[in-house]
Amino acid sequence: MIAEPLWEVFVRPRRGLSHTHVGSLHAPDAAMALRNARDLYTRRQEGVSIWVVPADAITASSPDEKDAFFDPAADKVYRHPTFYPVPDGAPHL
Amino acid sequence: MSEPLFEYLLRRGDDCLITAQRLGEWYAGAHEMEEDVALANIALDQLGTARLLLTYAGEIEGAGRDEDALAYLRDDREFRNCLLAELPNGDFGHTIVRLLFLSAYQSLLYDRTAEADGVDERWAAIAAKARKESAYHLDHSAQWTVRLGDGTDESHRRMRDAVDALWPYTGELFESETTGGRAIDPATLRTGWLSTVEPVLAEATLTPPVGGWTPEGGRRGVHTEHLGLLLAELQSLHRAHPGATW
Numbered sequence: 001m002i003a004e005p006l007w008e009v010f011v012r013p014r015r016g017l018s019h020t021h022v023g024s025l026h027a028p029d030a031a032m033a034l035r036n037a038r039d040l041y042t043r044r045q046e047g048v049s050i051w052v053v054p055a056d057a058i059t060a061s062s063p064d065e066k067d068a069f070f071d072p073a074a075d076k077v078y079r080h081p082t083f084y085p086v087p088d089g090a091p092h093l
Numbered sequence: 094m095s096e097p098l099f100e101y102l103l104r105r106g107d108d109c110l111i112t113a114q115r116l117g118e119w120y121a122g123a124h125e126m127e128e129d130v131a132l133a134n135i136a137l138d139q140l141g142t143a144r145l146l147l148t149y150a151g152e153i154e155g156a157g158r159d160e161d162a163l164a165y166l167r168d169d170r171e172f173r174n175c176l177l178a179e180l181p182n183g184d185f186g187h188t189i190v191r192l193l194f195l196s197a198y199q200s201l202l203y204d205r206t207a208e209a210d211g212v213d214e215r216w217a218a219i220a221a222k223a224r225k226e227s228a229y230h231l232d233h234s235a236q237w238t239v240r241l242g243d244g245t246d247e248s249h250r251r252m253r254d255a256v257d258a259l260w261p262y263t264g265e266l267f268e269s270e271t272t273g274g275r276a277i278d279p280a281t282l283r284t285g286w287l288s289t290v291e292p293v294l295a296e297a298t299l300t301p302p303v304g305g306w307t308p309e310g311g312r313r314g315v316h317t318e319h320l321g322l323l324l325a326e327l328q329s330l331h332r333a334h335p336g337a338t339w
Contacts, residue, residue: 004125026125032236036127039134 006055007033009040011047019051027052097273098213099153100173103163104270104312105202106146107174110164111320112195113139114327115182124185131233135192138226145219165331169321170314177262179311179320183255186248189237190255196230197289198266198282203227205277205285213275235293242297249298256294257302264307 004026010019022041027033033052042050061069077083116136123129147160158166177195182188206212206220241248269280294301310316330337 025127027127028240032240035233035236036131039131040127043134 004028007037007052008055008058009033009037010051010053011037011041012049013047015048019049022046024055030054096153097271098216098275099150101270101272101276102146102150102153102216104173104175106143106150106163107172108178108195108199109139109143109146111172111174111178111323112192113137113143114323115178116188116192118182119188132188135230135233138223138230142219142223142226145222149215149219161331161336165328169316169324172311172314172316172320172324174311174316174320175262175265176308176311176317177259177265179317179323180259180262181319183258184251186241186251187255187259189234189241190252190259192230193234193238193293194259194263194266194290196227196234197286198263198279200224200227200231201282201285201289202277202279205282209277211274212277216276231289238293238299239297242294242299252297252299256299260301261305261307265309265311268309268312270312 005028006024007027007030008024009022011022012019025033025036025040027036030052034050037050037052041047073079113136116132116139119132120129120136123132143164144160147163151158151160151163175195177191180187180191182191203220203224206217207224209217212220238252242252243249263286267280267283267286269278270276272278291301
């Protein structure tokens with residue numbers, strides 16, 4: 001048997017929120033992937049909108065590149081607003 | 094004979110119950126887990142509608158039979174489902190073509206019933222609930238019909254076999270029924286059904302057979318030998334342990 005392609009599923013739980021990755025599934029094409037997603041991920045009223053994306057269309061950061069990608073952010077506290085003292089008399093910051 | 098609406102609801106409810114049982118047989122047997130879930134969902138929808146219909150039919154009959162008594166304690170000659178519903182699943186193509194034919198029928202019937210004037214109020218309410226589910230059953234089977242019919246040589250051959258084998262059984266769906274003026278006569282659905290099913294078959298590069306035999310009898314309790322075996326599996330637990338729950 002030829003395995004059906006893999007799809008990543010994103011569901012928007014309700015209006016105003018963004019689509020969130022919920023999992024993946026197999027389907028022969030996009031239309032069927034959407035229907036399978038409906039059965040697998042929204043049967044308990046989890047969402048109001050579904051996106052399906054071919055899994056191989058996603059470019060992901062590699063675990064090997066973790067240090068180069070994410071570590072430099074760790075010691076740059078000035079990137080966070082809490083680094084800066086709030087001057088007295090600035091009420092709405 | 095009994096109240097016409099009782100017979101009418103029994104036919105609709107038995108179509109759903111037997112379809113649910115057949116689809117349930119696919120569980121863990123489809124080609125992908127996703128399809129297992131899809132068919133099981135459809136089976137549960139059908140079962141839910143069967144429960145509403147059999148419960149209401151039992152109330153109309155007024156003999157104290159509830160949904161369980163009607164589902165578990167009737168013999169095959171007392172069942173009123175169409176022959177199409179009870180035929181063995183066959184391969185996936187057969188199952189899909191049967192679901193296409195049946196859900197196109199149910200979808201149309203529920204739509205008309207929910208919208209018509211003068212239909213029995215509770216039957217119309219059941220139809221209004223079932224129509225959304227039924228539209229999805231039709232969509233699912235139509236999607237697969239197109240993919241398999243217009244797929245590989247092998248999938249096309251299997252779908253052609255399925256259409257040839259099952260088409261004759263669709264004649265029975267449109268037998269005229271006594272409704273007491275409180276339900277839609279299935280005989281009025283044939284044109285609408287054809288205009289739903291034929292474009293799907295055409296897109297799937299499939300053609301229905303012309304002429305030939307049109308088996309019937311299910312609506313009068315004259316069934317194929319397959320129904321007895323299905324009921325044995327469906328009913329054995331309840332008959333061995335009446336009222337068992339878990």
